[in-house]
Amino acid sequence: LKSARAVLTSTASMEGASGVAMLAVPNGAIDPKLVYQLEDLKKQREAFQQAKNDKAEAVVLANIATLHLVCSDLRGALEAALAAQAISAKTKDTEGELTQLIIAGHAHVALGEADQALQLARHGRVLCEKARETKFAGPARGAVTILDAAAGAMQGFSGGQDLAPSAALLALVCLEVAKGNVDIALPAGKQVLDIFEAAGENGAAAVASLALANAHVQAGQAEDGARRKVLLPMAHGHASAAAYHAGRAKRWFSALGAQSGAAAAQAILELERIQSCSNMISKGAQFSYDNWNTLNP
Numbered sequence: 001l002k003s004a005r006a007v008l009t010s011t012a013s014m015e016g017a018s019g020v021a022m023l024a025v026p027n028g029a030i031d032p033k034l035v036y037q038l039e040d041l042k043k044q045r046e047a048f049q050q051a052k053n054d055k056a057e058a059v060v061l062a063n064i065a066t067l068h069l070v071c072s073d074l075r076g077a078l079e080a081a082l083a084a085q086a087i088s089a090k091t092k093d094t095e096g097e098l099t100q101l102i103i104a105g106h107a108h109v110a111l112g113e114a115d116q117a118l119q120l121a122r123h124g125r126v127l128c129e130k131a132r133e134t135k136f137a138g139p140a141r142g143a144v145t146i147l148d149a150a151a152g153a154m155q156g157f158s159g160g161q162d163l164a165p166s167a168a169l170l171a172l173v174c175l176e177v178a179k180g181n182v183d184i185a186l187p188a189g190k191q192v193l194d195i196f197e198a199a200g201e202n203g204a205a206a207v208a209s210l211a212l213a214n215a216h217v218q219a220g221q222a223e224d225g226a227r228r229k230v231l232l233p234m235a236h237g238h239a240s241a242a243a244y245h246a247g248r249a250k251r252w253f254s255a256l257g258a259q260s261g262a263a264a265a266q267a268i269l270e271l272e273r274i275q276s277c278s279n280m281i282s283k284g285a286q287f288s289y290d291n292w293n294t295l296n297p
Contacts, residue, residue, distance in 0.1 A: 038067055058087040058096055065103045069172050072165040078107035094131045098124060098140045102178045105147040106171035109154050110164070117151035142214040143178030149210055149261030150174075153203035153253055163204075166195045170204060173211050177218070185215040190289070206252035206261055209245045213268050216242035220273065240277045241289075242268060 041064045048057040061084035068077035081103035088096035101124050108117040124144035131137040157167070169192045176185040193208035220238030227234060246268040253261030268274060 034067065034071055038064065038071075041067065054087050054091050055093060055096075058084045058091065058093065058100075061087065062096065062100050062103070065100065066172070066175070069103065069107075069168045069175075072168045074107045074110050074164060074168060074171075077168070077171070078104055078111065081107065094127055095140075098127050098131065098144070099175065099178060101127070102140075102143050102147060102175050103171060106150060106167075106174055109147075109150045109157060110167035110171065112157055114151045114155040114157075117147060121148035121151060139180040139214075139218060140178050142218075143174055145260075145264045146174050146177065146207060146211050146214065149253065149258060149264050150203075150207040152260045153206050153256050153258035155203075157201075157203065163195075163199060163201065166192050166199075167204070170196075170208055170211070173208065173215075177211050177214050180218055182215045182219040182222070185211065186219065189215060202252050203256055203258070206249050206256065206258070209249035209252065210261060210265055210268075213242045213245040213249060213265065216245065217268060217271070217274075224273075234273075236277050239273045242271075243274045243277045246274065 041060055045057055045060045045064070048054075048060060061080050065077045065080035065084060068074075068080060081100045085097050085100040085104060088094075088100060101120050105117045105120040105124070108114070108120065121144055124140075124147065128137055128141040128144055131140060169188060173185050173189045173192060176182070176188070189208055189212040193205055193212060196202075196204040196208055216238045220235075220242065223238060224234045246265045250262050250265035250269065253259075253265060
């Protein structure tokens with residue numbers, strides 16, 4: 001995905017005669033590529049079911065769930081993700097189960113089902129302990145923390161059809177954070193943050209800010225590692241951005257009484273690399289992506 005706008009349009013999804021969720025485009029037409037992809041994935045699932053290949057079926061179901069998110073079909077994404085999660089649990093695929101749990105949890109939040117999302121977040125923390133020796137565990141732990149914060153801050157969220165694409169995009173952002181795919185998470189996260197902030201949905205905006213802070217931390221760690229290899233000093237652009245978004249997230253969560261979210265944001269602010277950017281923390285209101293990579297050089 002080259003830009004956040006390639007992920008979702010601003011229009012709501014709708015059900016076709018076949019029962020497959022389809023993405024509406026501005027002129028009211030239906031994107032046939034998405035319909036074809038969904039139908040093809042369903043055929044693949046049936047084939048793997050017949051072959052009794054559980055792991056392959058779980059992968060296909062996870063792809064179906066993700067595509068439903070792209071179509072803004074939150075209920076379809078939830079059903080596919082839960083089915084995939086159940087299979088991954090049976091086959092003891094911890095990484096797969098965590099990934100599918102993130103999709104299902106954020107779909108629950110967007111559908112106003114915060115209690116179910118909290119249950120998944122608790123289970124996710126247990127899974128992160130099982131996966132602690134893998135490279136996936138760190139980003140996944142951050143994504144589970146974001147899910148827990150979302151369930152607390154977005155209780156009763158009911159954005160309706162107008163905000164369904166944005167809620168689905170937020171779920172996709174958190175999924176990419178879990179996978180460590182910051183090249184997707186950062187532009188998409190910024191877009192969805194702007195949408196929720198403009199709509200006055202402070203709970204969702206707080207979650208987007210927390211996701212952005214996590215993504216910038218991940219990006220900064222990768223950048224630091226690359227610079228060390230060529231004997232360059234550490235840069236501060238991503239750390240400054242993480243400080244800015246974590247500070248905003250903390251203020252929003254605190255105002256909403258969402259203590260788990262505020263604590264998650266504070267944990268980022270207390271990271272040594274983030275504290276080194278004290279100028280950005282104290283003057284976060286002056287932050288802009290137009291000059292973020294030149295601050296605190």
